[in-house]
Protein backbone atom coordinates (compact mmCIF):
# COMPACT_ATOMS: atom_id res chain seq x y z
CA UNK A 1 0.00 0.00 0.00
CA UNK A 2 1.34 3.47 -0.85
CA UNK A 3 2.04 5.44 2.27
CA UNK A 4 -0.10 8.59 2.41
CA UNK A 5 1.48 11.92 3.33
CA UNK A 6 -0.35 14.42 5.48
CA UNK A 7 1.04 17.94 5.64
CA UNK A 8 0.21 19.70 8.89
CA UNK A 9 0.40 23.46 9.32
CA UNK A 10 0.66 24.22 5.61
CA UNK A 11 0.77 27.98 6.33
CA UNK A 12 4.03 27.54 8.26
CA UNK A 13 5.51 25.58 5.37
CA UNK A 14 4.65 28.37 2.94
CA UNK A 15 6.52 30.80 5.17
CA UNK A 16 9.60 28.64 4.79
CA UNK A 17 9.76 27.33 8.34
CA UNK A 18 10.52 23.81 7.13
CA UNK A 19 12.96 24.72 4.36
CA UNK A 20 16.40 23.17 4.54
CA UNK A 21 17.99 19.74 4.47
CA UNK A 22 15.76 16.67 4.20
CA UNK A 23 14.74 15.55 7.66
CA UNK A 24 14.95 12.07 9.10
CA UNK A 25 11.73 10.19 9.61
CA UNK A 26 10.77 9.68 13.25
CA UNK A 27 8.87 6.43 13.81
CA UNK A 28 6.04 6.61 16.32
CA UNK A 29 3.98 3.73 17.73
CA UNK A 30 0.38 4.70 18.39
CA UNK A 31 -2.33 2.65 20.11
CA UNK A 32 -6.01 2.71 19.27
CA UNK A 33 -7.36 1.13 22.45
CA UNK A 34 -10.87 -0.16 21.91
CA UNK A 35 -13.03 -1.00 24.90
CA UNK A 36 -15.65 -3.74 25.19
CA UNK A 37 -18.38 -1.18 24.37
CA UNK A 38 -16.62 -0.12 21.16
CA UNK A 39 -15.46 3.27 22.42
CA UNK A 40 -11.83 4.23 21.84
CA UNK A 41 -9.37 6.03 24.09
CA UNK A 42 -8.14 9.55 23.42
CA UNK A 43 -5.57 11.39 25.53
CA UNK A 44 -4.69 15.06 25.69
CA UNK A 45 -1.05 15.93 25.05
CA UNK A 46 0.63 17.02 28.30
CA UNK A 47 1.98 20.52 28.96
CA UNK A 48 5.52 21.00 27.71
CA UNK A 49 5.10 18.91 24.56
CA UNK A 50 4.46 20.28 21.08
CA UNK A 51 0.72 20.57 20.48
CA UNK A 52 0.06 20.52 24.25
CA UNK A 53 -3.66 20.17 24.94
CA UNK A 54 -4.43 18.56 21.59
CA UNK A 55 -6.19 15.18 21.67
CA UNK A 56 -4.40 12.16 20.26
CA UNK A 57 -4.13 8.43 20.57
CA UNK A 58 -1.62 7.33 23.22
CA UNK A 59 1.85 6.32 22.11
CA UNK A 60 5.29 7.72 21.42
CA UNK A 61 8.55 7.48 19.56
CA UNK A 62 10.39 4.22 19.02
CA UNK A 63 13.68 3.94 20.87
CA UNK A 64 16.75 2.39 19.24
CA UNK A 65 16.26 -1.30 18.54
CA UNK A 66 12.57 -1.37 19.45
CA UNK A 67 9.81 -2.82 17.32
CA UNK A 68 6.53 -0.95 16.99
CA UNK A 69 4.92 -3.52 19.28
CA UNK A 70 7.49 -3.30 22.08
CA UNK A 71 7.65 0.50 21.85
CA UNK A 72 3.87 0.70 22.16
CA UNK A 73 3.84 -1.63 25.17
CA UNK A 74 6.52 0.52 26.85
CA UNK A 75 4.78 3.83 26.05
CA UNK A 76 1.39 2.59 27.25
CA UNK A 77 2.94 1.48 30.51
CA UNK A 78 4.78 4.80 30.95
CA UNK A 79 1.78 6.95 30.07
CA UNK A 80 -1.18 4.91 31.31
CA UNK A 81 0.26 2.34 33.71
CA UNK A 82 -1.24 -0.59 31.80
CA UNK A 83 0.52 -3.79 30.77
CA UNK A 84 0.30 -4.83 27.14
CA UNK A 85 1.55 -8.04 25.62
CA UNK A 86 3.30 -7.03 22.36
CA UNK A 87 1.77 -10.15 20.78
CA UNK A 88 -1.69 -8.62 21.31
CA UNK A 89 -0.77 -5.48 19.36
CA UNK A 90 -2.47 -5.53 15.96
CA UNK A 91 -0.77 -3.39 13.30
CA UNK A 92 -3.42 -1.41 11.46
CA UNK A 93 -2.38 1.58 9.29
CA UNK A 94 0.64 3.80 8.66
CA UNK A 95 0.59 7.52 8.06
CA UNK A 96 3.47 9.86 7.27
CA UNK A 97 2.92 13.36 8.68
CA UNK A 98 5.04 16.35 7.72
CA UNK A 99 4.98 18.71 10.72
CA UNK A 100 7.11 21.84 11.05
CA UNK A 101 8.77 20.22 14.10
CA UNK A 102 9.33 16.76 12.60
CA UNK A 103 8.55 14.31 9.84
CA UNK A 104 6.85 11.42 11.59
CA UNK A 105 5.74 8.00 10.49
CA UNK A 106 2.82 6.95 12.63
CA UNK A 107 2.33 3.22 13.07
CA UNK A 108 -1.26 2.91 14.24
CA UNK A 109 -2.10 -0.32 16.03
CA UNK A 110 -5.33 -1.63 17.46
CA UNK A 111 -5.57 -3.08 20.92
CA UNK A 112 -8.51 -4.69 22.64
CA UNK A 113 -6.67 -6.35 25.53
CA UNK A 114 -4.49 -4.97 28.29
CA UNK A 115 -3.94 -5.53 31.98
CA UNK A 116 -4.45 -3.02 34.76
CA UNK A 117 -6.49 0.09 35.39
CA UNK A 118 -5.83 3.22 33.35
CA UNK A 119 -3.81 5.87 35.17
CA UNK A 120 -2.86 9.33 33.99
CA UNK A 121 0.85 9.23 34.71
CA UNK A 122 1.79 12.32 32.67
CA UNK A 123 -0.95 14.68 33.80
CA UNK A 124 -2.90 14.09 30.60
CA UNK A 125 -6.69 13.97 30.39
CA UNK A 126 -8.33 10.80 29.06
CA UNK A 127 -11.61 10.35 27.23
CA UNK A 128 -13.40 7.25 26.00
CA UNK A 129 -14.80 8.49 22.73
CA UNK A 130 -17.23 7.44 20.04
CA UNK A 131 -17.95 8.96 16.64
CA UNK A 132 -18.31 11.83 16.08
CA UNK A 133 -15.81 12.85 18.74
CA UNK A 134 -16.78 15.73 20.99
CA UNK A 135 -13.31 16.64 22.29
CA UNK A 136 -11.20 19.22 20.49
CA UNK A 137 -8.80 20.15 19.14
CA UNK A 138 -7.68 16.83 17.68
CA UNK A 139 -4.02 16.51 16.67
CA UNK A 140 -3.72 16.67 12.85
CA UNK A 141 -1.94 13.32 12.83
CA UNK A 142 -4.82 11.70 14.71
CA UNK A 143 -7.59 13.00 12.43
CA UNK A 144 -7.19 10.31 9.71
CA UNK A 145 -7.79 7.64 12.35
CA UNK A 146 -11.25 9.03 12.99
CA UNK A 147 -11.99 8.77 9.28
CA UNK A 148 -10.72 5.17 9.15
CA UNK A 149 -12.86 4.26 12.15
CA UNK A 150 -15.85 5.85 10.43
CA UNK A 151 -15.16 3.89 7.25
CA UNK A 152 -14.96 0.64 9.22
CA UNK A 153 -18.18 1.43 11.08
CA UNK A 154 -19.94 2.08 7.76
CA UNK A 155 -18.82 -1.32 6.50
CA UNK A 156 -20.42 -2.87 9.59
Ligand SMILES: Nc1nc2c([nH]c(=O)n2[C@@H]2O[C@H](COP(=O)(O)OP(=O)(O)OP(=O)(O)O)[C@@H](O)[C@H]2O)c(=O)[nH]1
Nearest residue numbers: 028030049056057058059060061097102104139141142
Ligand atom coordinates in the same frame (compact mmCIF):
# COMPACT_ATOMS: atom_id res chain seq x y z
N1 LIG B 1 1.15 9.63 20.46
C1 LIG B 1 0.73 10.17 19.33
N2 LIG B 1 1.56 10.93 18.58
C2 LIG B 1 1.07 11.44 17.46
C3 LIG B 1 -0.27 11.19 17.04
N3 LIG B 1 -0.48 11.86 15.87
C4 LIG B 1 0.66 12.52 15.58
O1 LIG B 1 0.86 13.23 14.60
N4 LIG B 1 1.63 12.26 16.54
C5 LIG B 1 2.97 12.83 16.51
O2 LIG B 1 3.92 11.82 16.81
C6 LIG B 1 4.97 12.34 17.59
C7 LIG B 1 4.95 11.60 18.90
O3 LIG B 1 5.76 12.22 19.77
P1 LIG B 1 5.56 12.29 21.34
O4 LIG B 1 6.10 13.58 21.76
O5 LIG B 1 4.15 11.98 21.74
O6 LIG B 1 6.44 11.05 21.71
P2 LIG B 1 7.21 10.72 23.04
O7 LIG B 1 6.18 10.50 24.12
O8 LIG B 1 8.16 9.62 22.71
O9 LIG B 1 7.94 12.11 23.30
P3 LIG B 1 9.13 12.56 24.18
O10 LIG B 1 10.20 12.91 23.19
O11 LIG B 1 8.57 13.79 24.84
O12 LIG B 1 9.46 11.44 25.10
C8 LIG B 1 4.69 13.85 17.75
O13 LIG B 1 5.36 14.55 16.72
C9 LIG B 1 3.19 13.92 17.54
O14 LIG B 1 2.82 15.18 17.04
C10 LIG B 1 -1.14 10.40 17.82
O15 LIG B 1 -2.31 10.15 17.53
N5 LIG B 1 -0.57 9.91 18.96
